Amino acid sequence: MGGDHGPESTIPASLDRLRENPNLQLILVGNEQILVPLLEQALIDFKGRLSIQHASQCVAMDESPSKALRNKKDSSMRVAINLVRDGQADACVSAGNTGALMATAKFVLKMIPGIDRPAIISSMPSIFGHTHVLDLGANVDSSAESLFQFAVMGAEVVKALENISDPKVGLLNIGEEETKGNEQVKAAAKLLESSDLNYIGYVEGNSLNAGDEKVDLIVCDGFVGNIALKSIEGAAKMITSVLKESFGKNLLTKVAALISYPVLNTIKNRIDPRLHNGASFLGLKGLVIKSHGGADALAFKTAIHLAEVEVEKNVIQKISEQVEHALSRRESA
């Protein structure tokens, strides 16, 4: 039900994924009076793989997380997360209110022992493919210990999604020299240096999109990560807007646009944020994927696919194991 487009995006995306992955089973959670009429044919076509779980309430995009948690006990996001807790679903995918989704997930699923705070991870397009980044906004003022835990958890996501065994981990900072940065970052660097992780040192903001191939995972505080992410969105929006304006100026530029269309389309596909949609909440005893609120069907499909891969690769279980390993390793040191 969530996001700016609701079932308009989520339903076509769901049906597409059911078509593409014959092993996928989906439970669509929401108001059945709205969903049933939209799914009549699909419930027949995907019998046994598609079902509806009724939820009478819906969390508004601007609702405060605490109010949603208190007053919306039958919201679509709460019911979907309950399904994960009860083992009836392997993951929950939502385009709804981020704060409410995080608060509900934390309350219902509980934290993995040893993890202080949950974090949000996503991938970003880059010159060499993409880079994974966390935290993107679950926390502000993260301690060095939290940053270290983010790295341990994020590394498991990167291993699963990229099929690599030893992802290169960088710490986001304002310079590559040892003396740079704030106290938390400097202390986190020490923890990472003495860990099992493949820690490569500090990286700067330009590594997010234009870094060399040296880094697979970038770790930062959620305040910094969220502002970097939004800054990049703003820069991309500005460039797109200038492109559109310049190519739409007059007849000549419009002809140029027509001729360049295949090229401009390739470019769009390379950096299309919809193909990177889906952020995973880490640190919880269950998998929750947040889709961008403005996701269209293609973008929401990407988020569902992300959930499928993380379930298949057993990411939550692996995170629990690695966290336990990292903590016991430190205790015995």
Next chain:
Amino acid sequence: MGGDHGPESTIPASLDRLRENPNLQLILVGNEQILVPLLEQALIDFKGRLSIQHASQCVAMDESPSKALRNKKDSSMRVAINLVRDGQADACVSAGNTGALMATAKFVLKMIPGIDRPAIISSMPSIFGHTHVLDLGANVDSSAESLFQFAVMGAEVVKALENISDPKVGLLNIGEEETKGNEQVKAAAKLLESSDLNYIGYVEGNSLNAGDEKVDLIVCDGFVGNIALKSIEGAAKMITSVLKESFGKNLLTKVAALISYPVLNTIKNRIDPRLHNGASFLGLKGLVIKSHGGADALAFKTAIHLAEVEVEKNVIQKISEQVEHALSRRESA
């Protein structure tokens, strides 16, 4: 002498500005054995307006600020800043090592009374023109009081450069709601709300390039500002790289590029970072402008021009007055 290109950029830029502004006088500070042969004709053409000040040393781009301060007492940047302190120059423009330039400027020029820490301000291209942002990396872990002081100082720069009387000031945060953000940002918001400034509230990362017209000056901690700036640089680099690659792919795409050249050129001019080059150090008793280290002649020229405008508008004097006003206003409250 500084920057990646040294006199190759700084000299043509200087001569261009001397040609364009008949009221401008420039003292080029550096090794005269290098500079004199390059300037023989120029010293005649701009007699009375162009001179050389010898400096026997040069701070390396990767030299530590403390070492530069201790060991390079006759470096070009130190000598240039001395000229400002002694009233022989109204401003110093350098493409050298940022940390060393800041440390030297702070040591030689001293701080304006009432200002705790210096800050770096620059403008960024945006959909609606440009936005001014500070701090871009002089500080980490800025207190609420520092953020407030940045706003007071930044507002004077915006007034001078944009010819507006009451610039709209926003505080960079991870959401626009009151409850969002870290402790420093929330406390800074309270200080700004009760000030004389035209404070408009929180803005998010996308406001840097793609904000609506509601904000003229964005205030943030230097850690956050530097990472946002570098993230934007990375995003722009990725998009440029994908553009080049896609248009250069084969004969057809190359023809498309040729036809689209005027359009692509317009776009480049709109968002060319060289036309936004030049960051001002604020909080010091003298004007120092930092050019990007990679600046070519066009970019360095922009930085010189920035210095001219800030001198003409008496920005340093106005900052001192406003800081005094803001402090006495608070004391009497």
